[in-house]
Amino acid sequence: MRLTRTVGSLFGAVALAAVMLPAQADAAPVANVNAASIDPSTPDGTFFPLTPTRILDTREGNGAPTGPLGGGKTLQLQVSGRGGVPSANVSTVVLNLTVTGPTSAGFLTVYPTGVARPTVSNLNFTPGWTGANAVTVPLGTDGKIDIYNPAGNVSVIADVVGYYATGAAPTKGGDYQLLEPGRMLDTRESGNRLPVAPGKTVHTAITIDDGSIDTNVRAFAVNITAVNGTLGGYLTAWNGVGTQPTASTLNFGKNAAVSNFAVVPTAQCGLVFDQCGDTPMIGIYNGSGGSTHIIVDIVGFYDDSTLGGLRFQPITPTRITDTRDANAPLGPNSTRTFPASSVAGDNTWSLVSNVTGIDPSNSTYLTLWSGEGPRPGVSNLNLLPHEVRANAAYVDVAAGNTYSVFNPAHTVHMALDVTGTFELPITAARSFDPRTATGQMLTK
16 A cells, blocks of 8 residues: 655655564574674674765766776775765775766776676666666775776766674664565655656655654665656755755656665654654755656665664675576566575575666566565666666565566566675574565555
8 A cells, every 4th residue: 555645845654564673582593604793782784874975076086086987997986984984894885876978888896995806787877878876885905995997988976875884883873674665755646746846855754663663763775766857867865854965866867767776864754844753754855957756665774773683794796696697588577586595694684786687678677576475566677678777776585595576578687786685693583584574554
């Protein structure tokens, strides 16, 4: 069920039941290599959201020399100690990576400094294209990452939105909590069904479960889509309080449907709308010169480390699926299941990944989920004919460490690259299995 309401100028709200991991005692699950190193009493793998802050813009000499990144070149970016990221005790950062003005078709590969460049891609583009993708990347030598461009010239921009701590960090961040993916905003259906005007902000909020944990929510993991913009432009997602930061979350063209995954800090809705109190909220600003509809699908949230949840464990970026290897594209109206055991263990609940759609025969979309229970009514990636497009995704895995992909129409190849996993610490307790629990959209 999808329910929305109008608050102030435009405010969509639904209540969702959280799929969470309780803190009470229970039998310990079987240990695996990923979870064995996690001590839940430490900050290891906890998340700290940040106000989006620009730490790289090659057009302006921010974080790198002024000028586009050339073909066959690698940009080494200092991340630790910048943009709110501490100078130590950080394992991984979450960035929003944007390219603009590429002179040829290509891609970027982002990976830790000091390791061999992996065979993965993070952002694919065509000549003259401007677009973005979320990137979760472990830090390498001296807190740096490498950004590789194989061909042509392209300007590169990066906004940092958060980071994961190591066990030696001085304080805990938040644990990750699974939700049944659901739609929390669709301006085509909420309020007066008008698109968001240029220079305006839409706020959207949800109550988690019965509202008893709303004050524990620190950030949402969402997929944001711009639909049918009258002009090209960008969206900026943040906690919705005050002036939006000088950063972009999603870039879109005229009359397009463009999605981007984002981790967005939250604020209490009552700071903007008196009638909604402690409900966690985000804001999305339309930086276009024209109007656009906006869709927000939520897949999970980060808490304040008090609820007992999942911890992030980084891995060197690794490609675990590529349907081109067996020349076996996803067929129309079909679901296919793929193994994830090369990166997942007995305590793995979700993959932090990048999904790339390759050469669809016509317009389609992809939905990725564990394959257990009903398929979510959301999409992870929207595709146009014969393009190559990527989007970050948190992909839940089934008990046998598999995941499923649904393609509604035509044929398309797909690749999945993984940069980390969400793990249940082996000494943490759980009173139910999140893979078999289901969330529910409720009336507020």
